[in-house]
Amino acid sequence: MITATLLTPEVFAPYGHVGRAGQGVVAEVREGQVRTTRSEIPFPHDPEAVDPSLDLHEVAPAAAPLKLLHAQRHPYSTQLFVPMQVSRWLVVVWPEGPAAPPVAFVAGPQDTVVYAPGVWHHGILALDTPALFAAFMWRTGRGDETESLPVLDPVTVDWPAP
Numbered sequence: 001m002i003t004a005t006l007l008t009p010e011v012f013a014p015y016g017h018v019g020r021a022g023q024g025v026v027a028e029v030r031e032g033q034v035r036t037t038r039s040e041i042p043f044p045h046d047p048e049a050v051d052p053s054l055d056l057h058e059v060a061p062a063a064a065p066l067k068l069l070h071a072q073r074h075p076y077s078t079q080l081f082v083p084m085q086v087s088r089w090l091v092v093v094w095p096e097g098p099a100a101p102p103v104a105f106v107a108g109p110q111d112t113v114v115y116a117p118g119v120w121h122h123g124i125l126a127l128d129t130p131a132l133f134a135a136f137m138w139r140t141g142r143g144d145e146t147e148s149l150p151v152l153d154p155v156t157v158d159w160p161a162p
Contacts, residue, residue: 002156004105007113053136071121073119078115082134085131089111092104093122
């Protein structure tokens with residue numbers, strides 16, 4: 001069993017990027033009524049992936065402990081998740097692929113996560129309450145944007161209470 005730790009931009013850097021308000025170039029607009037953060041989120045994609053895709057994910061909350069059975073990756077594009085309505089959510093990556101142990105992080109409603117191209121990860125997981133996410137990635141139009149594999153040695157993940 002693994003235990004999820006708190007998500008920070010620093011611990012997630014090997015797998016992608018975490019964006020938060022106030023982390024980037026910050027400016028006030030409209031006489032200070034709006035504070036805008038221009039995030040330094042890199043969003044690379046393969047030249048073959050030219051079709052932008054915006055999906056909305058309505059996610060039921062997962063119960064702890066959770067057995068991780070499937071991993072996925074996107075070889076041609078980064079994948080961006082923006083929480084629209086969520087309390088906490090779980091981010092799981094396999095640094096060395098689905099045959100090796102994963103690492104897990106507890107993210108909050110302030111966290112935008114970008115998986116780097118080719119990073120093996122679990123599908124989006126809500127904790128505590130139902131959630132709504134916007135997801136963006138580039139697609140090739142060939143239907144080969146997502147690779148999924150069963151986890152041969154399933155791992156159970158737990159997370160701290162809120």
